[in-house]
Amino acid sequence: MARFAANLTYLFTELPMLQRFAAARRAGFDGVEILFPYDLPAKELIAAAQESSLRFVLMNTPPPNWAGGPRGFAAEPGNETRFRSDFDRALRYAEALQVAHLHVMAGKAEGPKARETLLRNLEWACARAPEMSLTLEPMNSSDMPGYFLDSFDLASEIIDEIDQPNLGLQFDVYQAHMIHGDVIHTWERHARNTHHIQIAGCPGRHEPRAGEINYAGFFRAVDAAGFRGWVGAEYTPRTSTEAGLRWLRSA
Ligand SMILES: O=C(O)C(=O)[C@H](O)CO
Ligand SMILES: [Mg+2]
Numbered sequence: 001m002a003r004f005a006a007n008l009t010y011l012f013t014e015l016p017m018l019q020r021f022a023a024a025r026r027a028g029f030d031g032v033e034i035l036f037p038y039d040l041p042a043k044e045l046i047a048a049a050q051e052s053s054l055r056f057v058l059m060n061t062p063p064p065n066w067a068g069g070p071r072g073f074a075a076e077p078g079n080e081t082r083f084r085s086d087f088d089r090a091l092r093y094a095e096a097l098q099v100a101h102l103h104v105m106a107g108k109a110e111g112p113k114a115r116e117t118l119l120r121n122l123e124w125a126c127a128r129a130p131e132m133s134l135t136l137e138p139m140n141s142s143d144m145p146g147y148f149l150d151s152f153d154l155a156s157e158i159i160d161e162i163d164q165p166n167l168g169l170q171f172d173v174y175q176a177h178m179i180h181g182d183v184i185h186t187w188e189r190h191a192r193n194t195h196h197i198q199i200a201g202c203p204g205r206h207e208p209r210a211g212e213i214n215y216a217g218f219f220r221a222v223d224a225a226g227f228r229g230w231v232g233a234e235y236t237p238r239t240s241t242e243a244g245l246r247w248l249r250s251a
Pocket of ligand 1: 175234
């Protein structure tokens with residue numbers, strides 16, 4: 001049975017960030033994700049997670065500008081030096097928070113040079129952080145036009161090519177549905193590489209278990225594959241966070 005983490009960038013946004021931890025625990029989550037925690041002192045985040053007995057499950061490597069901008073740049077030729085110094089900063093943060101996974105964002109790029117750049121940067125990062133699970137997440141081109149990792153097949157190909165135990169797939173079910181349509185088939189092809197799962201409904205990226213995605217079937221396939229990792233709830237609540245949590249109570 002999977003364990004659930006609340007993505008605090010999306011959920012409980014009715015509250016200031018540090019109060020979202022206790023709300024997540026009260027709602028029944030065992031872990032949390034934050035996309036870009038860099039503006040908050042790690043000490044305060046650690047204290048908030050400890051007070052609520054929550055595990056830090058996931059954070060992302062920084063965007064080019066700490067406060068925002070395009071998502072990552074691991075595949076951008078010419079930015080290798082910056083990638084390394086930013087990765088080190090993200091790693092220090094991730095180690096302090098004891099996160100389970102650090103999502104390495106590829107950024108906007110295309111072509112063979114970008115693929116080569118991503119491979120070299122990831123080889124370096126895997127060797128630099130042998131104890132940290134690093135993840136790659138394909139993004140759909142409607143939400144993230146031009147993002148280099150735009151298919152699960154490409155992400156798995158890169159993971160296979162690097163072939164290091166600390167590099168795996170971040171299987172976002174919403175992204176899989178938007179990109180490939182057939183979520184269960186996509187899961188069956190890529191379960192072997194998956195380190196982390198995220199969920200949301202489609203269309204609209206709201207609560208899971210409503211809409212086009214067959215979540216009951218997906219979770220049966222996840223159990224059949226023997227996945228024992230975390231599942232992050234990364235969606236925009238239709239109304240309030242609390243009002244949309246029925247799916248968690250019946251999971
Ligand atoms: O958009 C998503 O699905 C993600 O998980 C990214 O980390 C957003 O930055
Ligand atoms: Mg995601």
